[in-house]
Amino acid sequence: xxxxxxxxxxxxxxxxxxxxxxxxxxxxxxxxxxxxxxxxxxxxxxxxxxxxxxxxxxxxxxxxxxxxxxxxxxxxxxxxxxxxxxxxxxxxxxxxxxxxxxxxxxxxxxxxxxxxxxxxxxxxxxxxxxxxxxxxxxxxxxxxxxxxxxxxxxxxxxxxxxxxxxxxxxxxxxxxxxxxxxxxxxxxxxxxxxxxxxxxxxxxxxxxxxxxxxxxxxxxxxxxxxxxxxxxxxxxxxxxxxxxxxxxxxxxxxxxxxxxxxxxxxxxxxxxxxx
Numbered sequence: 001x002x003x004x005x006x007x008x009x010x011x012x013x014x015x016x017x018x019x020x021x022x023x024x025x026x027x028x029x030x031x032x033x034x035x036x037x038x039x040x041x042x043x044x045x046x047x048x049x050x051x052x053x054x055x056x057x058x059x060x061x062x063x064x065x066x067x068x069x070x071x072x073x074x075x076x077x078x079x080x081x082x083x084x085x086x087x088x089x090x091x092x093x094x095x096x097x098x099x100x101x102x103x104x105x106x107x108x109x110x111x112x113x114x115x116x117x118x119x120x121x122x123x124x125x126x127x128x129x130x131x132x133x134x135x136x137x138x139x140x141x142x143x144x145x146x147x148x149x150x151x152x153x154x155x156x157x158x159x160x161x162x163x164x165x166x167x168x169x170x171x172x173x174x175x176x177x178x179x180x181x182x183x184x185x186x187x188x189x190x191x192x193x194x195x196x197x198x199x200x201x202x203x204x205x206x207x208x209x210x211x212x213x214x215x216x217x218x219x220x221x222x223x224x225x226x227x228x229x230x231x232x233x234x235x236x237x238x239x240x241x242x243x244x245x246x247x248x249x250x251x252x253x254x255x256x257x258x259x260x261x262x263x264x265x266x267x268x269x270x271x272x273x274x275x
Contacts, residue, residue, distance in 0.1 A: 005067070005238065005240055006067060006069040006070070006238050006240055007031075007033060007034045007066070007068045007239075007240055007246075008024075008031050008032070008034070008070050008071075008072065008239065009033075009035075009036065009060075009063030009064075009066070009070065009071040009072065010024070010034070010035045010071075010072045011035075011037075011056070011059045011060065011063060011072070011074060011075065011078070012035075012037055012038075012073075012074045012075040013037070013038050013039075013041070013042040013043060013044035013045075013075050013078060014038070014042035014043065014160060014196075015037060015039070015159070015160060015196065015256070015259055015263050016074070016075065016156075016159075016194060016195030016197075016263070017035065017037065017074030017075055017195055018035065018037075018260055018263035018264045019195050019198045019199075019216075019218050019263050019264075020074035020195055020217065020218050020221050020222075021035055021074065021264065022263065022264050022265060023218030023221065024218075024221065024222045024225060025245070026222065027219075027222040027223065027225075027226055028225065028226060028229075030241045030243055031239050031240065031241060031242075031243075032239070032241070032242045032244050032245075033244070034066055034068055034245070034246045034247075034248065035245060035246070035247050035248065036059055036062065036063055036248045036273070037247075037249045037250070037251075037260070038055060038059055038249075038250045038275065039249050039250055039252075039255070039256060040249075040250035040251040041055055041250065042160070043125070043156050043157070043160075044056075044075060044077040044078060044081075044127060045125025045128065045153070045156060045194075046126055046127060047077075049081045049082075049131075052077060052078055052081040052082050052127065053081060053085050055078075055082075056073065056075075056078040056081075056083075056086065057082065057085075057090060058275040059275060060086060060100055061094075062273070062275055064094055064098055069235065069238060069239075070098075070099045070100075070101070070239070071098075071099070071100045072101050072103070072221070072225065073103065074103055074195060074221070075103075075195065076103060076125065076128045076193050076194050076195065076217075077125050077127040077128050077131075077194075078102075079102030079103050079104045079133070080104060080127065080128045080131035080133035081127060081131055083102040086100055087100055097235070099232075099235065101225070101228065103195070103217055103221045104133050104134060104137060105137060105224075106220050106221050106223075106224035107134075107193075107215070107217055107220050107221075108134060108137035108138045108140075108141060109141060110220065111141065111142055111145060112141070112142045112145065114189040114191060114213065114215050115188050115189040115213075116188055116189075117186060118144050118146055119146050119148070119184060120138070120145055120146070120147050120148070120189050120190075120191060121148050121180055121184065121187040121190040121191070121212075122134050122147060122149040122150070122190070122193045123149075123150050123151075123152050123176065123177075123180065123190065123192060123193060123194070124149065124150075124152070124193030125151060125152070125156060125194050126151040126153055128151075128193055129149045129150065129151040129193075130151075132149075134191070134193060135147050146184070146186075148180065148184035148187060149193075150176060150179060150180040150183065152172070152176040152194075152197075154172040154176075155176070155194065155196065155197060155200060158172060158200070159199045159200065160259065164199040164200050164203075165202075169200065169203055170203055170206075170207075173200055173203040173206075173207055174207045177204065177207045177208060178207075181209075187212060188212055188213065189213040189214075189215060190204075190208065190212055190213070190214050190215065191215040191217075192204070192215065192216050192217065193217075195217065195218075197216075198216050198218070199262065199263065201214065201216070246271075247268050247269065247270035247271070248271050248272070248273040249271075249272060249273065250272070250273060250274065250275055252272075253270050253272050256268065256270045257269060
């Protein structure tokens with residue numbers, strides 16, 4: 001058995017990936033994690049494919065340098081716009097022991113379990129919706145599912161400014177859900193295709209018909225990672241087992257600690273880092 005020495009890196013453009021990390025640690029608490037939030041350049045949702053790819057590659061490179069041999073891109077926009085290029089163009093030069101995974105594929109592989117009538121709604125950032133990554137991946141597995149995607153440009157700023165519980169958030173949540181349902185009133189399941197959106201869950205539930213099931217990504221991604229590690233025993237055996245998390249941000253530590261604690265459900269102490 002190899003000496004356990006590597007961390008699992010978790011990257012997001014901001015805070016949202018903490019909701020993914022929370023579920024991963026609930027299922028797999030034994031490993032050591034490094035979380036990196038590129039808050040200084042967030043949000044990624046409105047940026048070009050080229051910019052998101054460059055930013056994401058810089059973050060993945062940094063996490064490899066910080067002794068992570070497995071990196072989870074816990075950002076839908078980055079998974080949509082950068083993951084495939086990194087896996088196909090860049091990963092080889094980092095060595096055979098390095099892996100990068102995203103959070104879109106685990107959800108698309110089981111999309112048929114979300115909906116009973118084959119009408120699935122997806123709310124996400126403009127970048128994720130424009131990429132059509134969910135549609136492309138789901139259609140590979142389940143061509144009969146009708147997918148209706150809708151961009152919610154105000155939802156991430158609402159969450160990152162700590163306004164997700166405010167009365168003002170209700171207007172923007174209701175507005176986007178009403179628009180989605182006008183486009184396809186037959187939706188019976190809604191996938192939250194942005195890691196920020198779980199903080200708006202109560203308001204989303206409030207403005208959706210009761211029969212529509214809401215799907216969050218965190219638990220799905222955690223279970224997929226557990227399965228991946230079971231299938232890749234050499235990689236799994238190289239992971240450090242110290243039950244710890246280190247947090248890094250490219251912006252204000254105080255802001256990251258304050259807002260990030262709401263996502264993770266515990267106090268956070270971060271360090272500032274430059275990419």
